């Protein structure tokens with residue numbers, strides 16, 4: 001079956017099964033690797049249908065990009081918990097020793113400074129941060145596409161997820177390879193006309209513009225490439241589903 005007709009077949013099948021019963025749709029989605037890690041969470045089969053439909057139909061779609069004239073003059077930096085003494089030391093030294101480690105299913109694990117990241121071809125995008133609470137803003141984001149780093153480290157073709165961790169221990173997330181390799185997923189070190197300010201996640205934030213704001217974790221220090229979500233927290237893919245939010249937060 002061609003890729004397109006397979007898509008049509010699976011999508012149609014899931015929709016039809018959806019009418020016949022969500023459980024049947026779940027079986028079909030599982031067979032085609034379209035079940036999100038938190039499918040057993042409070043949203044149950046509904047979250048599977050959302051993720052499966054998105055992955056079949058919009059895997060290659062781009063987040064909306066805006067003209068420069070639409071950059072928000074006063075972007076809103078959501079408040080964060082105190083960042084601690086270690087972070088203050090980094091801040092005092094201009095983040096010269098800030099590193100992001102890359103481990104897991106990679107041929108060459110790495111520890112990259114901001115200077116190392118800046119050696120990759122930079123990419124910029126004017127996209128929107130959308131919070132689940134209902135506010136948003138538009139900014140320009142400058143950084144290294146995550147796929148460049150994954151390629152340089154030799155991420156395994158068997159990998160299914162990239163986990164990312166913040167100096168804030170409560171903030172850890174993961175995305176599937178469709179988003180990890182997506183051209184707009186950016187290890188961001190610049191915003192508008194300068195360095196990424198601390199309030200907005202500086203020195204390093206993973207921008208995932210195809211998903212809600214909470215997937216764009218600030219103060220990123222570690223990336224782990226893996227084929228299983230099991231050993232992370234409660235095995236739901238990220239911290240958010242443990243509080244009732246969806247792992248997949250596509251917009």
Ligand SMILES: Nc1nc2c(c(=O)[nH]1)N[C@H]1C(S)=C(S)[C@@H](COP(=O)(O)O)O[C@H]1N2
Pocket residue numbers: 076077078079080081129130131132166168171199200201212213214215216217218219
């Ligand atoms: N490390 C960390 N990352 C974070 C958060 C946080 O509190 N800490 N808040 C998240 C939420 S809920 C949203 S909506 C966005 C807010 O981004 P902003 O502060 O640039 O507006 O950051 C996300 N990333």
Ligand SMILES: [Mo]
Pocket residue numbers: 130131132133213214
């Ligand atoms: Mo948010």
